[in-house]
Amino acid sequence: MLFIGIDVGGTFTDAVLLDRGCVRASAKVQTKEDLLSSLLEALDKAMKGVSGDLVERVVLSTTMITNLIVEKKYDPVGLLLIPGPGLSHQHYQFNTGTYIIPGAMDYRGREIIPLRREQMENAIMDLADDGYKNVAVVGKFSSRNNRHEKEVAARLRWNYPDCQVEMGHQVAGQLNFPRRVVSTMLTCATREKYEYFVDSVITALSQRGIDAPVFILKADGGTLPLPCSTRVPIETIFSGPAASTLGVQALTPPGETSVVVDIGGTTTDLALILSGSPLLASKGAAIDDYLTHVRALAVKSVPVGGDSIVERVGKEIIIYSERLGPPYCQGGPMPTPTDALRVLGLTRLGDKDRAREAMDSLGAPLGMSPGEAANKVCNLVIDTISAEIQLMFTQWEQEPAYRVWEVLEKRKERPSTVVGVGGGAAGFISQIAATLGAYPVIPPYAPVANAIGAAVALPTLEVTLRVDTEQGYYSIEEEGFQEALDDANFTEQQALDLASKWLGKRADKYGLNQRIEDVEIIRREVFNMVRNWVTTGKIYDIHVQTPRGILGHIGAGGEIK
C-alpha cells in the first residue's frame, strides 16, 4: 500500500512516499522552468528502489495556478455580462473588456427582462473586434435560470467557433454574481495552461511506470481525479496551504484544536484545525484582489518571515514585509529575524559573527546589546504572528449567522497546540505558543508536511440542491444543472433522496467509485411558500457531502523510520 504525495511549489517540489502510515522516503528539489524534469527528479528521489506498479495512489498539490493568476500570466478574457437591474453597472470593473447585454432573471429564475437580441449581437461583435478569444458569459441569477447565458454562448460560438467560452452557471452556482464573474473569468484564463500541467504530470508518472489513479488537491482540502480537474482549474488555487494544513492534521493526534504556523522566507501562513478538522473559510478565496467562489480552507498569510528586513527608524525597530535577499548571517544585505534567532542560539543557519554584527547595527544606537536587540526583533515577530492568530479566532467566532441555532451554537475555542512547519518555524514556535497559552509542536517531517498533506488527502464531493415546487424546477449548484420538476407534492424526504442520488451521479462522473453510503447533511431547509394565506409551494435547500477527512495519521499505526 504505497501512496505518493507531491507538492509543486514556486521554489521547491517536494515528494513523499507513504507506506501504511509511515513516511518511507521524502525528497525536496528545486522547481525548474521545465515542470516535467522537476517532477521526475522529485519522484526518482522519493521512489528510490521502489517499483512504480506498487504505487496505489498519487496526489498532487500545486501553486501553479495561484502563481499564474498573481503574476497575470494568462491570456486576456473578455466578459459578456447580463447583470440587469440592481447594483450600478459601474461596480463591474474587472480590468478587462466588459460588454453588458440587457436582460434579467430574478431570484426565482423568472425572466424579468428578455434578452435584447440586437444589443447581444453588437456586444459580441465589439468583443470580437477587440480581439478576445477567451470569453466568459455570466448573468445575474444564472444559477436559477441559465437560459440567457446559454443563448449568448450559443450565439458567440456560432459566430466565432474558435472562441473558448465559459458560462457562469457551470463554473459557480452559488449566489454572488461578481464572484461568479471572477471565477468564470479565471477558469477561462487558466484552463489551457492547466491542461499543460496535467499533461506533464501524466507523462512523468507514466515514464516511471506508475499507472495508479492520480488526484489533485483542492483549496478546500479535498481531492479530485486529475483528468477531471481540467474543468475546474481554479479549484486548485491555494491547494499549497491546504496541503500543509492537512499535513499537520496527519502529523498530530486526532481531535486536537491547533493552529498551523508555516513560517517561510517572507510570509507566514496560518491555518486553524478545530477539534481535528481544518476550518473552512465562510467565503470563497480571494486572489490578487479578486474575490472568487472557490471554497477554501481558512488560511491567512501574514507578511512576516525569516528573511523579512528589519530596520531601525528613530527609536523604533520595524519589520518590513519585503525581502532584499538572504539574511545577513547568510551573506545578505540587511538584518533579518533569522539573524536574531542566530544570535539567540535558536538556529544554526549562517554565520554567528555576522548575525551579531547585524543585531549590533540595530541595537547600538539605542544602547542595546546585540542580545537585547535580537530579543526585541524576535518579540516583534512573535507579537505580530500571535496577534494575527488571535484575530483569526475572533473572526471565526464573529462569522455571520442566519439561523437561531447557529447563533446559539457559537463557541469560543482556543488552540491547545501551536504546530510549526516551514523553515523559520523552529526558532519562534515555542514563544508563539507561550503567548497563546498553548503547547508548541514541531512534528517530524515538518519540512515536507505539505507533500504528506497531499498524500493523505481524500476525495470529497458535495451537492447543493434547490427545489422550487411552485416554479416547478430544481437545480444542482455544483453541476450548473437545471431541470423541470413536475410534482407539487414533492416532499423533504424526496428532496434528500434526490440530493443523495446526485451525489452518487457526481461520484460516477468523477470516476470515484467510492460507495456513497455516508452522506452528510450539512443543511436541510424547507421554506413554506404562502400567498394570500394559502400554501402554494415549497422551496427546499439541501446541501449534502461525502465525509471530509484524511487517510490516516502518520505514526498512528506503525513506526516512523
Add this chain to the structure above:
Amino acid sequence: MEKKTGLIFFPAFDWAISPTHPEREERLLYTRDQIFEEGVMDLPQIREYAPRLASLHDIARVHFCVPRVQSQVTEAHLIAAGSALQLGDAVVSGDIKNGFAMVRPPGHHAMRTVHGNRGFCNINNEAVLVDYLRRRHGLKRIAIIDSDVHHGDGTQDIFYHDPDVLFISFHQDGRTIFPGTGFSHELGGPQAYGTTLNVPMPPGIGDETLEYIVDNLIVPVIKDFKPDFIINSAGQDNHYSDPLGSMRFTARGYADFTRKLNPDMAVLEGGYAIETALPYLNLAIILALARLDYSYVLEPDYWPGRFTENAERASKVHRTVDYLRDVWEKRNSADIDNIFGKGDFYQRKKFIYYDTDYIEEEQIEKVKKCSNCIGYLLIESRGERGYRAPVRILAVTVPFAACEACQQEAYDAYHQAKKKEQYDYVYMQDKSLDTCLNYERDKNHEWSTEG
C-alpha cells in the same frame, strides 16, 4: 478612507410565529437571494457583523414583561434586539458610519408592558437600543423615525412622556389599518409635549408626498431637536405591492428618504411583499446608507410615472404636515395645564388588544408632573386572555435623570404595592440606577437584575 456601513442580516430561517403567518421563515429568503447575488457583503463600503444576543436585563430596562422576560421572549427575539445593540455599539465607537439591522422578528408594536404578542411583535428592538445607548454610552437625545405603514404605537407608548426621545411616524391612517392609532393629535404627554409627531396618510399616497413630509417636517424638526443619534424604524410595508398596506411608495422613494434622513441606524420592521418589494427595498436602503448609486434598483413591474397621486389626498397630508410643524415650533409656549389639566399627575387610560395572542389589556398610566425631572411613571395593568384568570400588575419606571423626590416616591409606591393583595406582580424599572426588580406575590419572591 470613509467609514463603512455595518450590516447585520438575521433572517431567522428557523423561526416563525406559525407556518402560514406573515412572520415565517420565508420572509427574508428572497431578500437574502438578492443581496447575496448582488455581492453586497463584498462591497468595500459594507461590513457585515455577526448577530449577538441581548441580555434579559437589556429587555427589562425597557419592558415590563408579564410575568417575566423569559416568558415573553424566544432566542430569536434576543438575537433581533441584540443585533441592533451590536450595530449601535459599532456606530457609537466609530467603527462604522451607520448600520442596518435587517432582522426578524420585528418590534415596533411592542409597548412598555408586554402581556403577549401584538402586531407580530413582543420586544421593541428600537426601544431596547435607545435605552441601551443612553445607559451604556451616555447618549442623551435620540430621534426615532418610523417609516412602517402601521403606526409605531409601541415605540410611541414607551417614549410618550420622554422629551429626550423624538418620535415621528408617518403611516396609513389608523381608521383604515391596524393598530388604529397614530393621529395628529397624539403629541406626547405633559412632560414631553411635541416630541411625538404623527402623520396619518390616506391610502394611495406615494413618493412625492413622502418627499414633502421629509422636507417639511422630518428634516427641519430633527435639525431643531439636535439628536445625538437617529434611528429609522425601517418598515417596508408602505410599498405599492404590500399586501397589508395601501400605500404607493417605491424602492426609489424609500432610498431617497433614507438618504435625506441619514440615520445612524435603521432597524427593519414590517414589510410583507416578500417577493415584489423586500428584495429591492432592502437593497436600495443598503445602497442609500452606504452612499452608493441606487438608481439601477428597480422593481420589475415599475416604470417611472406608473403612479399619480390624488391631489386632494396629498393636500390633506400637506395640511397635517403644516399643522405639526406649527405645533413643533410653538411647543415650548404651549399651555400645558390647559391641554393636560392641573394636578400632580397626568393620567391616561388605555385599552390594548394583542391581536396575535387574543389578550385584552386595560391600563392606567400615571406620570408625575415633576418640574425637576421628567417624572416617574406608575402603570396599573390587567391582562385577560380568554377564560383564564386575569393577571394584574403594578409597574413603576424611574427615568434616567430622576430627581431625588421622584426616586423616593417611586420606590415608596413599589414597596406599598408589594403589600397589596390585588397585584400578582409588581415591577420596578429604575433607569437611573440601571436596576430592575420583579416581585411575584404567589412565591413572595423578588428577582432583580442590574446592568
